[in-house]
Amino acid sequence: MDPVLELRGITKRFPGVLANDHIDLALGQGEILALLGENGAGKSTLMNVLYGLYKQDEGEITVRGKPLHTTGPNDSIAAGIGMVHQHFMLIPVLTVTENVMLGQESLRGGVFLDRRAAANRIREISKAYGLEVDPDAYIKDLPVGVQQRVEIIKLLYRNADILIFDEPTAVLTPQEADELAKVMRSLVAGGKSIIFITHKLREVREVADRVVVLRLGKVVGGANPKTASEAELASMMVGRQVLLTVDKAEAKPGEPVLIVDGLRVLDDREGLVVDGVSFDVRAGEILGLAGVQGNGQTELVEALTGLRGPQAGHVTIVGQETTRANPRTVTELGVAHVPEDRQRDGLVLSYPVADNMVLNTYYLPPFARGVVTQQAEVDKVAAERVKQFDVRTPGIATSAGSLSGGNQQKVIIARELSRPIKLLIAVQPTRGLDVGSIEYIHSRIVEKRDQGCAVLLVSTELDEIMGLSDRIAVMYHGRINGVVNAADVTKEQLGLLMAGVHPDQALAGPAAAA
């Protein structure tokens, strides 16, 4: 079988980094190839070379035997290569048809948009590949999973036959991820070929025909996903044995540290996004707050940490009413906050690592004497924490913005966990991180729990929620749709709760859930 796409000896250097080191890769016709690797392994660089965003330093790309010379994405699109980005490139206020047409509008009479012709083609494509979508719906009204289908239709509309999916399941519920797997199969059945970038081992085993593992910019091997175990794949990816499950003892819950009572919170557009939420988190336990992104978790956490004033209800932290407290008061009560958007809220990217390590303690001794910053102390402590938390950085003077995502997150974890804390609120603490970093951060969170800290873990990753939590609360449309013991619930049941199914039905039993 001749490969539809072949990469030979692709090398891409950045100053000080060899991002891709003589990578050879071939994609067969009708194949789903999973490109597996940690963050910083060079997956994204390789795909950006393929997509024409970067120019390789060495090596060549051939598409169906013809060399591909790209000066930009347009050349790659012309060669039939399409990419579904992790962050969708859709315009919310336009319809599906308008989004799909964008940049390749069909015209009537030279000036008027021919929406009908485009809508008809979209219907044909939907039917052919099982991508159900209403061409006249507005993007803003569609769930994330359907928006992703629109992205796929966009590529098919442009006649792409080599499709690259960049971490496609990051934003999906488990059910939506299953749907996506079906779509991918029908795409290859229809003659398309797929490269699928991921670091989630389970997905690889479910959908891929073949796996290629990248590590530190090199291809370290391939595997047959049907026969290789997750542990084998993980150790190939990381280069050592990895604990996939979190080792933790039985929780010993103590007094409630965080009590939330009837909390109602509005978002920026004055919409009620947290609608009467009540729960508590006890010392020495991890409460997992599961839910598909955008069900009010963000605003809930903002209200708990003092970043957003709630409309009604009460928040009590270590016995103190903090409903309308400011972030500093909350922090000083012993609350650590690992924010959802680490680059927006958690770090000042232009600052050196050292300053980021004291971003919320800079004013306290020993980092300041009166108003005078004690830079020597800051540097000393920062250097210790960099070592202790294994932050890979050239030095503490390096700007946080030049670190990889995983190391940026470690800076935040180091800063938040090395204070004396009673409550840890961690939102998506491992999003976008590699297996090695995830393992490390998870073990730190469990360690805090075992020291008697209360932990509120907010995550959209079911594996993370199930692996870490002692109890799980599921959030759906601004409400808590059931609180369950982590030990008594299956992934399918959680998936149903996340999709809004009433707990009585969702938890009716494994048979009903399946």
Added chain:
Amino acid sequence: MTAQSTPAKAPRPWLALRDDLLIPLLAIVMALIVGSFVIVFTNFGVLDILSGASSANLAGAMWSAIATAYGSMFEGAIGNFGAIATAFASGDSAAIGQALYPISESLATTAPYVLAGLAVAVSFRCGMFNIGVEGQIFLGAIFATYVGYAFTGLPAIVHIPLAVLAGALGGALWAAIPALLKARAGAHEVITTIMLNYVAYRLTDWLLSGPMQRPGSTNPISPLIAQTAELPRLLPEPARFHIGFFIALAVAFGVWWLLFRTTIGFEIRTVGANPDAAQYSGMNVTRNLVLAMCLSGALAGLAGANQVLGMNRTMTGGISGGLGFDAIALALLGKSHPAGVVAASFLFGVLRSGATKMQSVAEIPTDLISIIQALVIAFIAAPAIVRGLFRIRRGGDDARTVFMRGWGR
């Protein structure tokens, strides 16, 4: 082009520093080169030759036009080294004063630039664009003038600081208006500060032709300030070089210390660099915006006070002469760093004070200096041009990210 031979593995801070210094320096060189075209093609001698009216040597005429212009500018800004040496050898203090007059005048011109440039730089650092420095200079000048002439019988040691601080207070109060409007009502500071400039102009007009008008004068001019409020001059007349220059340097150091060595500065810079992270870290974003704006206004007010107490000793409508707008360029040139602002201010001081001599000797209008200033800014704003022309490689990507702090964004 020694830059090219810089070893690739040089320590990163040096590379970044090289970038920070070399680019502005080459930008100045480029601006002078382009400026010389303007000189040549506005020179009557050269134009006569080009139109055939004269048969003199073209190259010679061009060269002499450029040499006269820049030579007189240099002499007017820095001085004549021969004359300085002779004066010092003679030991005559009047002669020394005369020989040092050009450079002292440049430094005297530099002082208000430093203060006004710092004002804009501080606002940039906190993520705001204070275009109202001009108006704040006026208010600072008004306050300083009033304290300068209305309070009499004070010893200089009390009167001078009082008048200087009154200037700072005036600027700070004027800047507090847009700051509070932003904090309370969300009004954008660019709009409000521009508007307040006009209010400041008209307020000055009214004061100088009403309550603050010099008795017996029909011109809009304030009374002379008391001698006890005058910033002492350090050279014999007619040199106006006064201690304001050293005050400006001390203030620049103070601003650097505040911004980079205190928790106050850390908060201001964090709010400027990432307001979301500042809020997450428990900083009061609004309070910092107000504080930075008032600090910015206080610095502008100091510039106004400097002009009244050190240079003019009276207040007129022409007290600022666009200083507040040049200040924006200075902050950009100096990358919002106090040391950079001082260096940029010196450049502007030299150009401005050299321009006068150039006008009288080479008969080139001072507007040429505005052109050169504009060109320097253009070349610095577009470093790619300078890099391309001189084939300078970037100082390592990592180094760039570390040291690139933006203009307070």
